[in-house]
Amino acid sequence: MQEKARPSGQRHLLLMVLLWTAAVIICSTTAGVKTGTGNPDDKPKLPSSWKKLAVFESVPSTTAKALKQGIDSYEGKSYTAALKALPAGEQTKASRIADYVLYYRGKSNLMLKQYKEAIEDFQLLVKRHPDSRLVRDALIGQCQALLESENPKELLALLGNAKLGTGADATYFEARALDLTGEKAKAAELYLRVYSSYPSSSSASLAERYLAGELKGGRHYKERLQRAETQVKEGNYRGARTLLLALRSVKAPDRSSSAKRDLLFGEVEYRLGRTSAALTSLRKVTAADPALHARAIYLEGICLRKLGREQAFLETRARGLKLYPGSPDIEELCYSVATYYDVNCNPAKAREAYSVLYRNFPKGSHSDRALWKLALFDYAARNYEAAAQRFLQYLTANPNPLSAASAMYWIGRCHERAGDTTSASYLYRRTRQLANNSYYGQLALEAEKSLSKAAGSGTVRGINFDELAARCDAIQLPRVDLSTPSAEAVIIIERARELAAAGLTGSALAELRWGGQEYSQNSDLFSYLMASICVQRDDFGGAITNLRRAVPDYNGRPPAALPDEFWEMFFPVRHWKIISAQAAKTGLEPSLILGVIRQESAFKVNARSRANARGLMQILPSTGRDLARRAGIRFTTQRLYNADTNITLGTRYLSSLLKQYGKPELALAAYNAGGTRVARWQKELAPSDMAEFVEQIPFAETRNYVKQVLSNRAHYDLLLASSARKE
Structure with a gap:
């Protein structure tokens, strides 16, 4: 990875970290360990570098203590007290967390309307700490200060910084700057973009103020419709309904807008429990726009399901398949029919519905579930050859160890029922090697114990067992990387440690999360450290979630495959x-x-x-x-x-x-x-x-x-x- 340029203060810090890392590499006997053998004699130990970094100091540094005091005052709206607590820029120049001090000084000055000082703080942060995760936030703060001090030209120049991005905040600031420089038309266009594309953002509410009078009657109909569509996607059904009711009171500018309005209104009515009203609106959508019509048919179908109108539900599925056989919305409708019969305990009709789903969408988002269900139906009907072939299809499509292990187990059962106990024994054994103590590993162990010791002579036709065995043998649990962190990663970690020592655990976790994204080669370490902080906070759910990013298949690993510290986090013992x-x-x-x-x-x-x-x-x-x-x-x-x-x-x-x-x-x-x-x-x-x-x-x-x-x-x-x- 190409090294980023750093100012002199950060180079000094990097040199110190490089020396520290070199010392760790020399003293750590487990540096670079890759886990996963499962051999008890080869059980990995957590590297000493990881252990050292996971020890979070209980006594904060002077700067960290001042930062905590300043943040507490800021959050308590005592901005003058915050500035008094937070050291000035030069005093913290050598600190690892100087960017945090500058950031909160800038925010406090901004709240006190001391715009010149706020801008200086934010600019200093960006200049001295170009790699900080706070750079974008500092640029946003600078934009805010320039806007409130009515300096639109400098604001427009600052908006050219690529690190600001093109989201709601940046678009709103550009709109305000253009408005202040007299370019009203361009500003209005950007206000509308914020209002319609980012309805849940704080910038959208601000933009709406400058659109007063522009959002009445039929004006900007399409932009308002886009806002409603985004609100539906975000789950804000009540907000979308209010807007759609206003749009329904005036004529749409074209048929497409009218159809989208009816579709969206039908969806919000359904989501809010007004199913009959939803049907009325959805049935207004015609085939003039195929994508909208396919979506309307799907929503009509799930409305009919909710109303218990089974025959009409099935007829809607048939209509959707005839008109739009490749539509993802029609796939969802087919899946809804299948789960309807599942939930209502009707295996015969569920099997037929899953067959329709898989036949029409063999590569769709629900194809794996459909294939699995069809295999189980075959197994329940004692058609073990058909079941084994479907489970093999599933295994081929899902070669990750835990998914493959579940299929291996059921293929093994098919062989056992067919009388081929030798093949069944192999498949149960391979299942255990991949699933270990997880659910399917336990099932495989029980099944293997109960197998007849006499070799059976049966076969499962349609399965080439040598090819199946080769496919199964090729699937292995991936290794977990416990290698020594890079010098750049250590800088981030040390910053997080200092923040955590001051009780700023939220900032520490954010720092580590950002570090894992920036230095993905050490993402497993960052996940482990975030889990460590969560454990200290008695947030065991957070610990499991974070550590699972490093070992997503931990459930299927043997005890000897991971360090004890990992298992204790995954399976805490309390009370x-x-x-x-x-x-x-x-x-x-x-x-x-x-x-x-x-x-x-x-x-x-x-x-x-x-x-x-x-x-x-x-x-x-x-x-x-x-x-x-x-x-x-x-x-x-x-x-x-x-x-x-x-x-x-x-x-x-x-x-x-x-x-x-x-x-x-x-x-x-x-x-x-x-x-x-x-x-x-x-x-x-x-x-x-x-x-x-x-x-x-x-x-x-x-x-x-x-x-x-x-x-x-x-x-x-x-x-x-x-x-x-x-x-």
């Missing part, structure tokens, strides 16, 4: 005392309790879902009240945020489900989707075993929930067995 106590009382495995908590709340004590479930094990207040009454526990909704109370009630509930259903798969599905649904699925889908049941769960959320909790349980079993230290 051990109450968990172990409740496990003993209820007979639940501690690993299962931990697995449920990890999936439900990621150990966030005050978690609250959109469905109003609360706390670590996500208990609804109504359920919690009933459980507390039975347990003789005093209950208030607020107590669901108490870890001990929540776990006590949650484990009682989970234990009761496990006793009721007898199988963890059924109990977990009931925990997530409710017992009524599970009873219906058992009765109407009639799975032959739990693996089939899980695959047949109609709701993707519940299906994935069961798989992930069982994967969590297996990982926690290993973690608890290997560590004597628990919280």
Whole structure:
């Protein structure tokens, strides 16, 4: 990578970092380690360079302490106090975080309307720290100061800086500058662009002020329609509806605009629950514009689905396929029909619907799901040859290890049912090597144990096993890079460490996130460090999310493939005392309790879902009240945020489900989707075993929930067995 030019102060810092990096390379025996062998004797250790960087100081530097005080004052709107706390530019010239000091000095001066001083601060930041992540923000601040001080010519000159980009802010500033220089027509055009293209931005509200009188009647109809379209894409349905009602009161300038207005109004009516009104508007859209008409047909179809008008729903799909056979919107309509029959537990019609979907869109966005479902239907019908061929198609299209492992497992089952136990054994073994302790790895282990020891003589016709084995053998888990960071990356990391030491964790995380984008060769390290900060904040969900960027397939890796520090972040153990106590009382495995908590709340004590479930094990207040009454526990909704109370009630509930259903798969599905649904699925889908049941769960959320909790349980079993230290 070509090195960027740096001013003298930063060169000095880089030299210091280069010396530090050289020392790390000499002393670190694990520098450049690539993990992934899975051999316990070759288990990777976290490099000493990573360990050192992950230790965040508890005592901030003088500059960092002053910065924290200044930011606190700024956020408290005490701008004079902020300036008093923040050192002047020359005083912090050698500091790693001098750009932050300059930035907040500039912002404070701007709020005090001290424009000259604000501009000087922002300019100094850009000059001294051209590689800072704050450069664009400083340029925006400078634009604001120039605008408020009515200096449009300098503002127009500054807008030529490529680092400003062409978004809402830059466009708005250009509009204001042109307006102030008398170029009203050009300014109006840019105001309209901000208003229509960036409706959720703060600049759009400002631009709207300068369009007063321009947005009435039929004026600028297309721009206003574009704004409504963008609002729909952003999910602001009420805002879009208000605007569309105004546009419906006047004549559209052309048929295309009229059709788009009717289409958008139909969509917002549907999204807001006015399904019948939506149909009326959608049916006004004609075939004059094929793209709009295809979208209208899709929306009409899902309206009919919601209204329960099945025959009309199917007729709409047929019409869409006839008129627009390659449209992505019609693919979505076909998928909606398939999931409709899935959710309503009608396997025969679901199979036909998935066949229609796959036949018409073999390379579409839902083709993988359709292929998987068709393979499962073949398997359930005991057509193992057809099922194996479809699963092989899926494997070929999805060669990443975890997706491939799921297909290998089911191909193995097809071979086992056909009597070819030798091939089945190989496929189960390869599944375990790729999926390990994850859901499919566990299934493969159980299947291999139960295989008959006698070699079977059956075959699966249509499958060349040598070619299949070669394809399976070629799929390997990728290695994780634990190499020593570059000198440039270390500069970013040291800045983040200094910010974190002062309690500015939000800025520290933003710095590391930016560093991972700028220096992608060290992105795994940046992800690990962000996860480390999240752990220190008890944000275990954030830690998992960040570390998953480095190891997206961690679920399928063996324990020996990653450092212990990674596993402890992926599978945190908290509230051990109450968990172990409740496990003993209820007979639940501690690993299962931990697995449920990890999936439900990621150990966030005050978690609250959109469905109003609360706390670590996500208990609804109504359920919690009933459980507390039975347990003789005093209950208030607020107590669901108490870890001990929540776990006590949650484990009682989970234990009761496990006793009721007898199988963890059924109990977990009931925990997530409710017992009524599970009873219906058992009765109407009639799975032959739990693996089939899980695959047949109609709701993707519940299906994935069961798989992930069982994967969590297996990982926690290993973690608890290997560590004597628990919280």
